[in-house]
Amino acid sequence: MSVLFADLVGFTARSERLDPEDVLAVLRPYHARLRSEIEAFGGTVEKFIGDAVVGIFGAPVSHGDDPERAVHAALAIIDAITDMNSGGSGLDLSVRVAVNTGEVVVATGARVSEGEGMVTGDVVNTASRLQAAAPVNGVLVGEETYRTTRSAFEYRDVAPLVVKGKEKPVRAWETMRVTTAPDSRQSRDAPFFGRASDLASLRSIWRRVAAERVVHLAAMFGEAGIGKSRLAAEFLHEVERDRADVFRGRAVPYGANTLYGPFAQHVKQVAQIFASDSGAVGRQKLAEATMALDVGDPAHVTACVAFLVGIGGGGEVADRRVLFEAARQWVQAVANRRPTVLVFEDVHWADTGTLDLLELFATRIHGSPLLLLALARPELLETREHWRSPLATYTPLYLEPLDRDTAADLASWLLASARGRQQEADTSIILDTAQGNPLFIEEFATSLGERSTDRARILPTTVREVIAARLDALPARERSVVLDAAVVGRTFWRGALQWLHADPDVDGALHALQARAIVVREPLSWIENDEQYSFKHVLIREVAHATISRRRRSERHAAVAAFLEARTGGGGATATALADHWREAGDRDKAVRYLLLAADQASRGWAKEQAADLYREALDLLAEDDSERRRQIAKLRAVAMQAAYHVTDARLLAQRPGPGSAGIR
Numbered sequence: 153m154s155v156l157f158a159d160l161v162g163f164t165a166r167s168e169r170l171d172p173e174d175v176l177a178v179l180r181p182y183h184a185r186l187r188s189e190i191e192a193f194g195g196t197v198e199k200f201i202g203d204a205v206v207g208i209f210g211a212p213v214s215h216g217d218d219p220e221r222a223v224h225a226a227l228a229i230i231d232a233i234t235d236m237n238s239g240g241s242g243l244d245l246s247v248r249v250a251v252n253t254g255e256v257v258v259a260t261g262a263r264v265s266e267g268e269g270m271v272t273g274d275v276v277n278t279a280s281r282l283q284a285a286a287p288v289n290g291v292l293v294g295e296e297t298y299r300t301t302r303s304a305f306e307y308r309d310v311a312p313l314v315v316k317g318k319e320k321p322v323r324a325w326e327t328m329r330v331t332t333a334p335d336s337r338q339s340r341d342a343p344f345f346g347r348a349s350d351l352a353s354l355r356s357i358w359r360r361v362a363a364e365r366v367v368h369l370a371a372m373f374g375e376a377g378i379g380k381s382r383l384a385a386e387f388l389h390e391v392e393r394d395r396a397d398v399f400r401g402r403a404v405p406y407g408a409n410t411l412y413g414p415f416a417q418h419v420k421q422v423a424q425i426f427a428s429d430s431g432a433v434g435r436q437k438l439a440e441a442t443m444a445l446d447v448g449d450p451a452h453v454t455a456c457v458a459f460l461v462g463i464g465g466g467g468e469v470a471d472r473r474v475l476f477e478a479a480r481q482w483v484q485a486v487a488n489r490r491p492t493v494l495v496f497e498d499v500h501w502a503d504t505g506t507l508d509l510l511e512l513f514a515t516r517i518h519g520s521p522l523l524l525l526a527l528a529r530p531e532l533l534e535t536r537e538h539w540r541s542p543l544a545t546y547t548p549l550y551l552e553p554l555d556r557d558t559a560a561d562l563a564s565w566l567l568a569s570a571r572g573r574q575q576e577a578d579t580s581i582i583l584d585t586a587q588g589n590p591l592f593i594e595e596f597a598t599s600l601g602e603r604s605t606d607r608a609r610i611l612p613t614t615v616r617e618v619i620a621a622r623l624d625a626l627p628a629r630e631r632s633v634v635l636d637a638a639v640v641g642r643t644f645w646r647g648a649l650q651w652l653h654a655d656p657d658v659d660g661a662l663h664a665l666q667a668r669a670i671v672v673r674e675p676l677s678w679i680e681n682d683e684q685y686s687f688k689h690v691l692i693r694e695v696a697h698a699t700i701s702r703r704r705r706s707e708r709h710a711a712v713a714a715f716l717e718a719r720t721g722g723g724g725a726t727a728t729a730l731a732d733h734w735r736e737a738g739d740r741d742k743a744v745r746y747l748l749l750a751a752d753q754a755s756r757g758w759a760k761e762q763a764a765d766l767y768r769e770a771l772d773l774l775a776e777d778d779s780e781r782r783r784q785i786a787k788l789r790a791v792a793m794q795a796a797y798h799v800t801d802a803r804l805l806a807q808r809p810g811p812g813s814a815g816i817r
C-alpha cells in the first residue's frame with residue numbers, strides 16, 4: 153500500500169487572518185483539485201484534515217504499480233498548485249507532498265465519505281513525517297517507495313531524517329523528475345540499427361492496408377536472436393502513433409500450447425478478460441465486447457469464439473468451419489472499427505489450428521484494414537511450405553545477419569552504454585564471434601561491459617555460455633529472482649515471484665534485471681492486478697532453467713502450479729501450463745487431470761490434433777496397470793484423431809491449386 157500525504161505550507165497561520173468563508177473559498181477548489189489528481193492515477197482520497205489531504209494507492213483496488221502511481225500523483229499535485237496560482241485568483245499557495253509505501257491495516261468497511269479512515273499503521277505516520285520535512289513545492293518518498301520506483305523517476309538522495317516516533321533516522325529521497333511514462337519502465341534497448349529495407353517493406357504494406365482497407369499477412373522469418381521482435385517493435389511503435397489498434401499474441405515453447413494461444417490472447421485483450429477471471433466472467437466480458445461490434449448474430453459469434461479461446465460452456469460445435477467463420481466475423485468487425493494489427497509471435501511453436509485460423513483470416517476477410525504480422529523461425533517452413541513465396545495478400549520477410557558495419561555500430565553503442573566507453577579490440581572480438589546476430593552481439597557486449605576490462609580471459613564461444621556467464625555474475629538476489637522466473641516460464645508475474653520467494657520484496661531485483669535488459673515488463677497482464685514480465689529472449693529463460701538442479705526445479709514447479717491454481721482457478725487457458733508444471737513437479741495425477749481438461753477444451757474448440765496430442769501425453773503419464781482409465785483416454789484420443797484426419801483432408805484440399813487461385817491456400 154502507498155500513502156500520499158499533502159499539506160499546504162503556512163496555510164494554518166494564514167487562515168487565522170481570514171474570514172471562515174474565505175478559508176472555505178480556498179479549501180473547496182484545493183480539495184477538489186487534489187481529489188481529481190489522486191483519482192486520475194487510480195488512488196482514493198482517504199481523508200481531508202483541514203488543508204492536509206491523505207490519498208491511498210492499493211485499496212480498495214490494487215493495480216500492481218501503486219507506488220509509481222502515487223509518485224506520479226504527487227508530482228501532478230505540485231503542477232496543479234502552480235496551475236491554481238496562475239489562474240488570477242491571487243491564491244499564492246505552496247504545498248509539501250510525501251509518499252510512503254509498506255504494510256498497513258485496511259478497514260474495508262470504512263465509510264470514507266463520513267470521515268472514517270481506511271488505513272492505519274506506521275506507514276501512514278511516517279508519510280506525515282516525511283511530508284513535514286519535504287521541500288516547499290517538492291516531493292519526498294520513503295525507502296520502499298524509492299526502491300520500487302527508481303527506474304521510473306530521477307531521485308536525489310537527502311540526509312536521513314530524525315523524526316518523531318522513530319528510533320533510527322529515516323531515509324528519504326526527493327523526487328526530481330519523471331524518467332519514464334506511466335506504465336512503462338526504463339530499459340537499455342539500443343537505438344535501432346540496420347533493417348532499413350525490411351522496415352520500409354512493413355511501412356509500405358501498412359500504408360496499403362490502411363488506405364485501401366485490405367487484409368495482408370506479413371511473416372518475418374529468422375533464426376533465434378536475429379531481431380524479429382525488435383523490428384516488429386520498431387514498426388508497431390510507428391503504427392500505434394497512427395492511432396491504430398495493435399493486439400499481441402504469442403505461442404509458447406513449453407508443454408502443450410494454449411488452445412489457439414495467440415488468437416486467444418488477442419480476444420482477451422479486446423474483451424479485457426484475465427486468466428484470473430472465471431469462465432462465466434470471461435464469457436460475460438466477451439459477450440459485452442461482441443455486442444459492441446457489428447456482427448450478424450452476437451450470441452452465436454460469442455459462443456463460438458468462447459469455444460475457440462477456451463472459455464466456452466457446455467456442449468460442442470459439430471464443425472470447425474462454424475467456429476472459424478464466427479472468428480472471421482469477429483476479427484473483421486474489430487478491424488472495421490479502425491485499422492488493426494494482430495501480432496502472432498513465435499508461431500513456429502503454434503498448433504496447426506492457430507496456423508489454419510491465421511490463413512483463414514488472410515484469405516476470407518475482405519474490405520477491412522487488417523495486418524496479420526507473424527514472427528517465426530525458419531523451421532515453420534518445413535510444415536508450411538506454401539509460406540515460402542509471396543502472393544497478393546502475403547509477404548514473407550527473411551531477416552539476415554547484420555552486415556559488419558551495422559554490427560560494429562551496435563557493438564560500439566552497447567559497449568559504450570555498459571562502460572561509458574568502448575575499445576576497438578573488444579568490438580573486433582564481438583564481431584568475429586557473434587557473426588551479425590544482434591542477440592549474440594548484445595550478450596557478448598554486455599558480458600564484456602559488466603566485468604573488468606581485462607580481456608585476457610577468453611570469451612565464451614557460444615551464446616548459451618555467454619548467457620550462463622552473465623547469470624552467474626549477477627548479484628545473489630537478482631540471480632535468485634531470475635531462476636524463479638525461469639521456472640514460471642517465458643512470461644511470469646510479480647505475484648508468482650513473491651509467492652516463490654522467501655523475501656517477498658522482489659521489486660528491486662526486477663528493476664535491476666530490467667536495467668540489465670534481461671527481463672522486460674509487459675504493458676498488459678493475463679492476471680488481473682498483477683505485473684506481467686517476460687524474458688527478453690527465450691534463450692535466457694532456457695539457460696536459466698537448465699542451471700537449476702532437478703530437485704529444486706521440481707519443488708519450484710509445484711509452487712508455481714499452486715500459485716496458478718490460486719490465482720486462476722486452474723481452468724481455461726492455464727490448464728496446459730498447469731499440466732506442464734505438475735509434470736515437472738513429478739505429480740503425474742495432477743498433470744493428467746489438467747491434460748484431460750485441456751484436451752477436452754481443445755476438442756470442443758475443434759483443435760482435434762492438439763486434443764489428440766494432449767490425450768497421448770496423458771497416456772504417457774498413466775501407470776500401465778491403470779487399464780480402465782487408459783482404455784477411456786485411448787478411446788477419446790481415437791475419436792479426436794479421426795476428426796483430425798478430416799480436418800487435414802480439408803486443409804490439403806484447400807491448398808490444392810485451382811483456376812484463379814490466389815492468396816495463401
